[in-house]
Amino acid sequence: MPKWTDDQEKAIYHRGHDILVSAAAGSGKTTILIERIVEMLKDGENIDNLLVATFTDAAALEMKERLLKRIKELVNDKSLDVETHKHLQKQIFRVPIANISTLHAFCLSIIKKFYYVIDLDPNFRLLSDTTEQSIMKEQAYDNLRNKYYDKDDPDFIKLTDNFTDDRSDDGLKDVVFKLYDFAITNAETQQWLDNLIATYQFTDSFSESNFYKKDVIPQLKQRLEQLIELTNQGIDLANEDELVNKSLFETFNVAKKDFESLENEVGVKTYSDIRTELIGFKLKTAKRLSKDDKEGNDLALLEKSKKLRDQLKRQLDKLFNDFFVQSEAGVQESLVQSQTIIAKLVEVERGFIKEYGRLKNNSHTLDFNDLEHMAVRILQTPVDEHMVALDYYQTKFHELMIDEYQDVNAMQEKIIQLLSNDDNHLFMVGDIKQSIYGFRQAAPYIFAQKYEDFQRSDNPSELIQLSKNFRSAKSVDDFVNQIFKRIFDKKIGDIDYDDKSKLIPGTNFPDIVDSENEFNLLVNNDDEDTEKRQLLIENAAKRIQVLIKNQYQIYDGKKDEMRTIKYSDIAILSRTKENNTDLISYFAKADIPIMVTDAQNYFQTTELQIMMSMLNIIDNPYQDIPLVAVLRSPIVGLNEEELAEIRLVDKQEFYFTALNEYLHAETSKENINNKVQAFLLQLENYRDFANKNSIARLIWKIYQETGLLEYVSGMPGGKQRAANLHALYQRANAYEETNYKGLHQFINFIQRMQDLDKDLSQPNSIEATDDTVKVMTVHASKGLEFPIVIYLDMAKQFNKLDFQGQTVFDTDQGIGITLINSQNRLKYSTIQHSVISNRRKVATTSEEMRLLYVALTRAKQKLIMFGFTKKVEDTINTWDEVSPKTGVINEAIRLKANNFQDLVGISTLSDEDRETVSDKLYLNKHCNLRLNLVYPEVKDDLASKIIIPKKIPVEPSDLFKKTVKQLLDFNYRYQESVDTTAYQSVSEIKGLFADPDDENMAEDLLEDKSRYNLGSFAKPQFLTKTKKVTAAEVGSATHLVLQKIKLDKTPEIADFQDLIQQMVNEKLLTDELAEKIDCQSLANFYQSNLGQVIIEHHNDVSREFPCSILMPAQKLFKNSSKDYSINDKILVHGIIDGVIELDHGIIIFDYKTDHVTDQNFEELVSKYSGQVNLYAEAISVIKNKPVVGKYLYFLKISKAIDLQEK
Structure with a gap:
């Protein structure tokens, strides 16, 4: 026992x-x-x-x-x-x-x-697959967003606008998903959502709000305490050095008193009073020193004190910028605007939770x-x-x-x-x-x-x-303790690293054990991440090779004896998986066996690319890229020249067509022909098998018949590659246990995974007992231990998105948003954003510190760390600025840390701890740490040794000659299709089918490239002499107003006027255009019978509905002299002004702003009826319902035309 x-x-x-x-x-x-x-x-x-x-x-x-x-x-x-x-x-x-x-x-x-x-x-069924969850969430959000867009909800549009960037409207989706993660892990989800709104509410003034009292004041006091701490450090320097005393003592002393006074007033005085005091605060400048003062004296402490004053100034400026940029009235105005946005966001979040729940309920998940x-x-x-x-x-x-x-x-x-x-x-x-x-x-x-x-x-x-650590050598414990006694406390880290928390060695390692900890700081000026990553990996590989070559000795605690190192004694840890694919590649070349627990780019590995290409062409062989990938792969084994020969048989059709034609081509070669024939038979067999069997069985059949598993097993990293193929088989099995079925759906599912950045982690390919270096993230290493731990990239930047994003979240304080001015698109942060951002910065830094603790405490005997810098002097100077020199480091300095390298540097390698051995070697004997500066190796100048070969005449090959001849002699069989447009807008062909029995168009509308045009392009604005508003512009503006007007009641003239004014304010309309819109005619429209039908069924109305239809070119260009094939199709696209989708059918309507007279009335009806006919044909196909009503409405004369009767 x-x-x-x-x-x-x-x-x-x-x-x-x-x-x-x-x-x-x-x-x-x-x-x-x-x-x-x-x-x-x-x-x-x-x-x-x-x-x-x-x-x-x-x-x-x-x-x-x-x-x-x-x-x-x-x-x-x-x-x-x-x-x-x-x-x-x-x-x-x-x-x-x-x-x-x-x-x-x-x-x-x-x-x-x-x-x-x-x-x-x-x-x-349990949704254990995170990708399936992600897809269902995306579907839920898309459904919800479309409902809001269909209703044309102006508050939703404002909400979307506030979280949207210039590229897409996915910004709101990201906020909804993130908010969901916070809300759903709260025991009282709905109450938590309600509290989000309360954070932005105030009664009489912001100074009296709960948020200011409970959240802002504590942060203000904390920031002022940091400033006071900095002034104390300055005073200490002044007491230590006469020059500092003469120059800066008064600066620090006066600032300290002012900050202490302000700290006492926070919570007593109002927000406005504190702001006024800060605006009036001026940090005293340093007193000028004479040459006599400076001559013969060490100026190092003086320079240090000046940097401290600069730091004090920066932190004071940040305090003001975080909390006091706006006046109290400005803050209150922002809060009022924010309340509307937050209230709508909460409504949308609840809708998302409900819709996501509905989808899960429908799928019994x-x-x-x-x-x-x-x-x-x-x-x-x-x-x-x-x-x-x-x-x-x-x-x-x-x-x-x-x-x-x-x-x-x-x-x-x-x-x-x-x-x-x-x-x-x-x-x-x-x-x-x-x-x-x-x-x-x-x-x-x-x-x-x-x-x-x-x-x-x-x-x-x-x-x-x-507290006793029975895992690690004393040197590891001492190093860990030295770091965390300097950076951990209740403010950052959630616990004081005192005697009860520090590690106490519980195992006695023999004195002969080499357990010195190494920090290898790579010095390189290259800005490329790829170059940096390669350097880190190369140096880590070299260090491992040296350990193995020198037969480094490991202490075996169970046997109480020393033994020679094995690869399995080493673990490489990192913050993320981004280096793993490069590690696999480089270590394979270096002949270092590794096991990677989770590498990114699983689907980018060669073996998975081949298999996904194979599945793609089994689903549809008419896909050139995956088809050629399979033909080029070991499954078929064609080379580039052979692939080119096949393509020459038919360069215009799909490659699959060329492949089939090659079998009967006079120029085909027997060896290529045999490969192609065998492949086509195999492919046909797989396609037939796929129709009758599961995807998993299909995959396994491919493995067995092609020998792909055996082939990749013989490649570098073969065990890993084989495990990757097994994982695809398992993924297919798991997929078919869901509600999704079929090969095509599976391929789409895999593509969706990649689109959502849900790449599968590479599976473990090697048993833990195998002699391999283990590669994993810090998270994956938790609970494990290794004699030697290599941390690969100490300079990897912390993820700051949690506190630097446009929207920030916190379990206790909710959500902090950035407001966007809809008129000038300028962004400005709310005070809630600043408070929550500061809180999240502390939480993020705390978590990063804990990650460092987990990483370092995996080591039993030795820690080897690799960092990176461009300038050694700058890095070391940063470490030297640490204060105080003992005890817990200043909070502000800890929060400035950007990576693990900073945390280790400020806690173990400042000037107080660092002993210089040479310009490339430093020691900290207190915690057995060795800092090595590693400079890039000097390589020979290869440029001077490059030999430029003489030009040697080369006789072109028969294949080259044949290729050139076929290119020059080639006639394209589908030239008519090239001369025909692939796309037509409905507006351009609105005269077509004006009368369903009349398919003739005016000859002069038909251009050389078989496309109906509206005429010449409008002149650019700078060539137009006048800025008179055109009828077309008035028509577009009128359509926009009709699109945005609310339909929950019959709109009146005043409703249209208010909407137009809002659109002018939002820069959607100019004043000139607004004046031209006839509000009376718009109100008349909704008073009409057609308008009342629209109001009655407003929940079923879609406005500005896009539709497309493929039409035969023969039908569209019947008047053309060109000979079109029955298969030549034209994509016709348009936007219907309005669609009412009823249970029994569809009603479409299109309103026009043309000037109508008795003379041109019939002409206009005939002109536009073709457009509506096309819309009717398209919408009927899209909705799979009959069109039961087609209406033209002329706004100028308030008249509806029922085209269904014509």
Whole structure:
């Protein structure tokens, strides 16, 4: 039996109250959790009466396996009494079905058992595929957006406009999706959405609002404290150096007093008063020093103090810009505008949640968020006034054990608290320093709150600290402690890194072990990311090769002996997956075996490109690029010259046509012919097989018959490539378990995954026992350990989108938006945006620090880090600006960190800690760190050695001659189609079919290229002498007004006038155009019978409806002398002014602003009826319904023409 520490024993044996175990990295928390369960079972507890919640399915499986192994060990212990022995034997059979799972899996079991409590159909499927969820969300949003567009909702248009960039209107969609992620992980989703609006509300003044008092004032005080801290540092420098004292003491001293006074006034004085004081505040300039003062003195501290003053000025300016750019009246005006936008956003968000729910309901699916919400509903819903589900679980479970408690979210905490009561207790294990799932809305503050509360003397609950690290060498612990005692505190990091939190070595490594930590700073001026990435990978590979070549010695703790390093002792970690594809390629060339747990660009790998091309041509062989990709691949094996020969047979048709024609061509060669014939037979076989079998079976058939699996297995990285192909097979299997079916749909699904940036992660191809270097992200490494850890890119920039985006989100404070002025398109930040942005910056920096902690604590013996800089001097100067020199570093300096390199530099490599050995080597002996400056190798000047060869005459090949001849002799068989336009607008051919029996058009309208034209283009504006408004412009403006007017009631003249004025304000209309619009005629239109039908069915009306139809060229250009094939088609496109879609059919209407007289009336009706006829033909095809009404409406004379009767 192992010897437990005192704290470990407490965690194993203490009972009867809630316990929070704060377990540092390497402290053996999983072992302790298992041992606690075992001891409870030995005391007579049943495994069925324990709920053990893990963070991942893999962790649950591992825990079951380890628990089962431990119980079996005890059963073989002959010292156990008979009753205990029998009891433990029973437990062995219960462990596989015990409640040891993720919280999501447990919620699923609640739903399956008590679905009837909330009237849920039990025949549902879990949306475990995130891509399928993404596609369904996209569909839900598209449906919702189209409904709003159809209603022409002006508030929705404003909302969209506020979040739209110049490229698309997807900005609002991104906001809705992000807001959904925050709302849905909140226990009270609807209330949380309501609170978003409350954040922007005020009664009398902004200074009296809850937001100002609860959110703005604390941040103001915090920022002023940072300024005061900077002035204290300046005063310390002044006391240390006479020159600084003479020049800048008064600057720092006066500023300190002013800031302290202002801090006391915040919360007492109004926003306007504080703003006035800041506007009037001037930082005193430094006193000029004479030459005599400076001569013979060290000016380093003086320069440092000047930089400190500059920093003080920058932070003061930022404080003003963040909070006080606008006057209080301006802030209040912004809040009023924001309220409208936020209220509409909340409405849209609720609509999205409802529509997404409807789609899931229709497909009988649930996602992971549904599991949590439905479990809560079931637990809180009574049946016959009895809380049947809640009582069942509260009675069943005697203890709830929560692993990785630091990563629970608010919704999961709600479930945990519901299940616990006075008769059962919570045992929570975690480490807030390893909370790294903020993107999943993990809430480390829940752990932090209990961490504080459980230390109170009046709290019966217990906090147990496990600080001993049984994983790492002392050098690793010292390095980690040195970093985090300088950068972690409650403000940034959520916990003080004190003696209770720091790592204490729990394993004694032999003194002979080389455990020096390395920071290799690569120096290169290249701006290209590709070049930087290549340098990092090359140097990491070289370092590994040196370790292997020198037979670096590893300490084996289990055997207590030294052994020679293996590749499997090394792990390469990074923040993201972006380097992995290059790593695979370079390490294969360097002959370093690696296992990549998750590389990007899965579908870009050669083997997947071949397979996706094959599936594409099985679905449709008339696709040139995938077809040639397969022909060029090892499956067929044609080379470029052979592919060119096939193309020469027919250069105009699809390549598949040329391929078939090649079999019978006189010029075909036997060896190519054989390959082509075999491939076409094979392809025909696959196409037939695909119609009768599943996609997965088709894929496996291709693997078996082509030998592709065996082929890629023999390539560099063969195991990985084979695993990639197996993953595609598994993906197809999983796909066909969904509601989506068919090869074509599967191909579209895969394409959609790539469009949504949901590339599959590359699967593990190698067993953990294989001798390979492991490559993974920090997130994937959590819970693992390796003798040597290489961190690849310490200079990788933090992701700042969470606090620098146009819209920012926070669980507590909601959403901060940027307003866009609709007239000048200028953006300006709201004060809510500034407050939430500042809060998110702290949260992001905290999470990045915790990621660094997780990365560094994976190492057992040695850390090797690679960073990057263009200028060494600038980087080191940044590290030297750190203050204070001991204790926790200034908050503002920590928040300036852009990457892990900055965090390590300011905490371990400042001038106080750094010892210079040479211009390329620095040490920090306190934490056994070595800083190596690595400069690029000097390469030979190859340019001077380039030999320019003499020109050698080359006789053209027969293939080249044949190609040139065919090009020169070629006549295109479809020249008529080239001369025919591929596209016509309805407006251009509106005379066609004016009379359904008359298909003749005026000869002069038919141009050389067979296209009907409206005539010459309008002159550009700078060539037009007058700026008189044209009739066409008035017509377009009138249509725009008719498109935007609300139809929920019959609009009157005043409604049109108000709308026109709004459009003028929004720069949609000019004043000149607005004056020309006849509001009386527009009001008359809606008073007419046709207008009243539109009002009555306004929910079924679509305005400015785009439609297209393919028409035979023979029909469209019957008057042409050209000979058109029956297959020649023209795409005719137009926009219908209005469509009313009724159950029994469709009514279309088109209004005209022409000047109508008795003389031209019939001519105009005849002219426009052709246009409406085409619209009717197109809409009937699109909607698959008959057109039951066709109307022309002439606004000038307020007259409707029923074309259905003509």
